[in-house]
Amino acid sequence: MAFENPFEAEGVWLKGNLHTHTTVSDGLLPPQERVAAYQARGYDFLALTDHERLADLQSVKAKGIILIRGAEFGCTNPTGGPSFHVVGLDLPKGFQLPSPRPAQAAVDAIRDAGGQAILAHPYWCGHTIRDLEAVAGCLGVEVFNTTCQRSIGKGTSAVHWDDLLTQGKPLMGFAVDDCHDSTRDAFQGWVMAKCARRSRKAVMDALARGLFYATCGPTIESLRLNGRRITVRTSPVAYISFICDGSRGGHVFHLDGAPVTEAEFALHGSEVFVRVECADATGRMAWSNPFFREQW
Numbered sequence: 683m684a685f686e687n688p689f690e691a692e693g694v695w696l697k698g699n700l701h702t703h704t705t706v707s708d709g710l711l712p713p714q715e716r717v718a719a720y721q722a723r724g725y726d727f728l729a730l731t732d733h734e735r736l737a738d739l740q741s742v743k744a745k746g747i748i749l750i751r752g753a754e755f756g757c758t759n760p761t762g763g764p765s766f767h768v769v770g771l772d773l774p775k776g777f778q779l780p781s782p783r784p785a786q787a788a789v790d791a792i793r794d795a796g797g798q799a800i801l802a803h804p805y806w807c808g809h810t811i812r813d814l815e816a817v818a819g820c821l822g823v824e825v826f827n828t829t830c831q832r833s834i835g836k837g838t839s840a841v842h843w844d845d846l847l848t849q850g851k852p853l854m855g856f857a858v859d860d861c862h863d864s865t866r867d868a869f870q871g872w873v874m875a876k877c878a879r880r881s882r883k884a885v886m887d888a889l890a891r892g893l894f895y896a897t898c899g900p901t902i903e904s905l906r907l908n909g910r911r912i913t914v915r916t917s918p919v920a921y922i923s924f925i926c927d928g929s930r931g932g933h934v935f936h937l938d939g940a941p942v943t944e945a946e947f948a949l950h951g952s953e954v955f956v957r958v959e960c961a962d963a964t965g966r967m968a969w970s971n972p973f974f975r976e977q978w
Contacts, residue, residue: 685892698727701858707732757785822854857896899966
């Protein structure tokens with residue numbers, strides 16, 4: 683599968699968080715207050731994803747922000763390893779899964795209901811590549827999770843993502859908050875989606891097609907793949923990396939510490955995938971989705 687390039691697509695950039703908890707499960711704020719807080723921070727869309735339960739979106743006043751019905755499900759691991767946490771997005775009203783349930787059955791049920799599934803915080807869960815190989819059909823993985831970072835320092839799962847990409851698995855990378863508190867674990871990880879219009883359907887369509895990038899702050903302004911040459915322009919950052927399988931790739935920075943705003947990399951042609959990531963002077967990162975070999 684080849685993802686589309688959001689930087690070459692028509693539409694408007696919308697900012698959103700796809701993993702959010704409220705008092706419907708173990709979050710600190712009720713749905714209305716949680717939605718209002720994200721709206722006040724300039725978010726365009728928000729998924730309410732409480733544990734095992736769906737928030738009543740009809741009771742929430744959400745003028746100017748798009749709400750997505752979702753939930754986070756605990757699922758058993760077929761390898762016998764740590765349990766999975768699967769985030770289901772765009773779920774129909776009243777959607778339920780039996781409990782307990784295997785992870786693959788949960789992913790299949792979410793997709794059969796017209797939704798999308800994301801593997802939540804694999805580093806925090808303690809998953810190995812053996813665990814992750816056992817589940818198919820997810821839209822992607824959480825490459826960054828704010829609450830996992832703020833709680834135990836295991837918020838970044840880029841290596842897990844790369845292990846799966848190396849096998850040619852078409853998975854996208856999401857930055858999310860997974861917020862439970864009011865501010866400590868909120869507003870630190872989000873996606874920027876290139877949407878045809880401001881609607882829930884357009885947001886979900888953009889996510890399904892890979893028309894987004896993930897970030898904790900830096901802006902990816904443009905990214906282009908022309909043959910075997912990939913070029914990127916960003917807001918001022920400390921470095922820009924071109925991440926590929928194995929020992930391939932590139933890393934652009936200035937020895938004097940001056941900011942980097944653009945970089946270019948020539949692929950050899952045998953790489954399985956390439957993706958771009960960058961970090962600013964404070965360590966905040968951004969991640970593009972991958973390009974695969976058939977795209978160059």
